[in-house]
Amino acid sequence: MTESKAGPASTAGIQARGLTKRYGNKVVVDDLSFTAEPGVITGFLGPNGAGKSTTMRMLLGLAKPTRGSITIGGRRIAELDDPGHTIGALLDARAVHPQRTAFDHLLAFAQAAGLDRTRAGEVLDLVGLTAAASRRAGEFSLGMKQRLGIATALLGNPGVLVFDEPLNGLDPEGIRWARTLMRNLAAEGRTILFSSHLMSEMELTADRLVVIGQGRLVAESSLEEFVRAHTTQIVTVSSPAPEDLARALGRAGFVFDRGETGNLLVTGADTAIVGKIAATEGIPLEELTWVRESLEDVFLRLTHDVTEYGSRAA
Numbered sequence: 001m002t003e004s005k006a007g008p009a010s011t012a013g014i015q016a017r018g019l020t021k022r023y024g025n026k027v028v029v030d031d032l033s034f035t036a037e038p039g040v041i042t043g044f045l046g047p048n049g050a051g052k053s054t055t056m057r058m059l060l061g062l063a064k065p066t067r068g069s070i071t072i073g074g075r076r077i078a079e080l081d082d083p084g085h086t087i088g089a090l091l092d093a094r095a096v097h098p099q100r101t102a103f104d105h106l107l108a109f110a111q112a113a114g115l116d117r118t119r120a121g122e123v124l125d126l127v128g129l130t131a132a133a134s135r136r137a138g139e140f141s142l143g144m145k146q147r148l149g150i151a152t153a154l155l156g157n158p159g160v161l162v163f164d165e166p167l168n169g170l171d172p173e174g175i176r177w178a179r180t181l182m183r184n185l186a187a188e189g190r191t192i193l194f195s196s197h198l199m200s201e202m203e204l205t206a207d208r209l210v211v212i213g214q215g216r217l218v219a220e221s222s223l224e225e226f227v228r229a230h231t232t233q234i235v236t237v238s239s240p241a242p243e244d245l246a247r248a249l250g251r252a253g254f255v256f257d258r259g260e261t262g263n264l265l266v267t268g269a270d271t272a273i274v275g276k277i278a279a280t281e282g283i284p285l286e287e288l289t290w291v292r293e294s295l296e297d298v299f300l301r302l303t304h305d306v307t308e309y310g311s312r313a314a
């Protein structure tokens with residue numbers, strides 16, 4: 001391979017259009033449309049069972065859509081001239097032959113794809129596994145298996161990379177490494193689609209978010225827009241006369257919850273308004289500050305209604 005160390009041979013985006021998958025009576029992916037663009041890390045976020053893996057499997061031609069399509073640059077995987085150089089994927093890091101060494105694992109994939117054996121060494125290096133090249137994959141920790149899976153996905157130097165829960169099992173240093181790697185791959189113009197069920201992982205890694213719940217699209221936007229559109233500001237206020245304060249806020253039409261320390265959590269207000277109400281009514285205050293709803297809370301709220309396992313996610 002001559003182009004293996006340079007950028008990808010070609011890049012294209014991923015487009016899902018009305019993608020639907022039914023298993024028996026169950027619709028697991030439901031009329032899903034989204035895009036993932038070159039040069040961008042697209043985070044594919046959804047609770048357990050939301051349909052992320054099924055969507056990725058349809059992209060890779062491992063499951064057949066019941067309706068709709070998911071394509072790379074407008075072409076289904078079966079229609080690509082050179083799929084091995086176009087798309088690489090990590091679907092299940094545990095799917096390794098336990099007796100094979102890391103190098104032999106990569107060599108087997110490289111040979112099947114018609115790649116030079118030197119490429120196996122190159123990708124081992126890229127994922128920091130050179131020192132473990134002759135160790136059996138069966139002895140690897142999940143984090144090391146994730147690295148090996150990422151190396152396998154990179155073998156053909158593809159322009160499109162699909163990673164299913166790549167941060168699972170990685171330690172903090174490994175997570176930082178994977179984030180930097182994805183960022184560098186995107187900076188080279190590649191399309192990166194990576195899934196997670198944790199907003200905290202997305203928050204620090206993704207540029208754009210595609211959020212799904214029970215197979216349906218819940219949100220698709222840049223991370224910035226997502227924050228702007230969905231996070232609400234909550235004012236936390238406490239007083240030695242909490243019932244007077246609660247009545248005053250209620251009269252002013254504000255919605256609030258009661259916090260654990262006797263404080264009131266007011267949604268849709270700012271500190272100036274709450275302070276003014278208290279001052280007008282002569283109610284003394286002990287604390288008056290605001291907190292932004294966490295993105296994890298936003299994600300749980302948005303997906304709760306459409307989430308089969310909503311009660312378990314709490």
Ligand SMILES: Nc1ncnc2c1ncn2[C@@H]1O[C@H](COP(=O)(O)OP(=O)(O)OP(=O)(O)O)[C@@H](O)[C@H]1O
Pocket residue numbers: 023028046047048049050051052053054055197
């Ligand atoms: N081959 C199959 N036959 C029947 N049902 C399936 C099949 N594959 C997936 N499902 C069901 O489809 C739903 C979506 O599963 P999928 O693995 O795509 O979700 P996910 O978002 O990747 O979740 P997780 O994070 O738990 O892997 C689940 O209810 C799952 O049980």
